[in-house]
Amino acid sequence: MAELRRILGIDPGSRKTGFGIIESGRYHPTYIVSGVIRVEKYSGAERLKNIFESVGQLLDQYQPDVLAIEKVFVYKNPKSAITLGQARGVILCAAALKGVPIMEYTPTQIKSTIVGKGHAGKTQVQFMVQNLLALTAPPQEDAADALACALCHDRYMSLGIDPQELSKGSRF
Incomplete structure (x- = not known):
């Protein structure tokens, strides 16, 4: 059996940052948790501090093997x-302070990997994430985008594709 790996996907935002954690390495990726870090009520540096601390807590609590983030x-x-x-x-x-490797994906890479077209809408992403993870309901938009990022990373790794090479223009 393949080694299990935990992937934290992040859809960054200055007001709402989506996060989603999956575990992969079995036949299908498994949903662990997702949600949204909401910092609308804060201003300036307080927002950044709260995002930093919240992500740090996620990293400590769930111990992901990698962080996949949207560019x-x-x-x-x-x-x-x-x-x-x-x-x-x-x-x-x-993530760097915790020693967690970071992988970056463009919105087009994520959407084309998960939905099949690079300019898919939010509803399409939610639908595919719900189906791929066998969820009973679609996740909230920002959480769905974060889970899509994690699923994108999982897909690239399962195919043995280096996402950094893809961003240089090669195709799979």
Whole structure:
């Protein structure tokens, strides 16, 4: 039997950060936990502190083997990208301090791996995550995105594909 590995998926956000943990290495990935770190009521550095501490608690409690995180996507608003980058930074720092390896995936990589098309909508991602993990109900949007990130990492590892090579332009 393959070695079990625990994957913490993160969908970073400056107001809501989704997280999802799966265990893989058996026939199908197994759902462990998911949720949303909500920091809307805080401002500035307090938000970042709360994200950092919450991710640290998840890392301590669930002891994941790897953290899979969505890369920053800049579309129109550079200010939003900077704020999101700060949230990602404290998440990456929390994982690095705990010695947890970090894998990064673009939104397109995640959606194409889980749904089959890189520009899938939130509802499609929720539906596929629910089905892939045999959940009784669809997870909340941010938690579904985080679980999709974890499932994407699991898929790449099960196929023996290095995701960093894919981001350089190669295809599978």
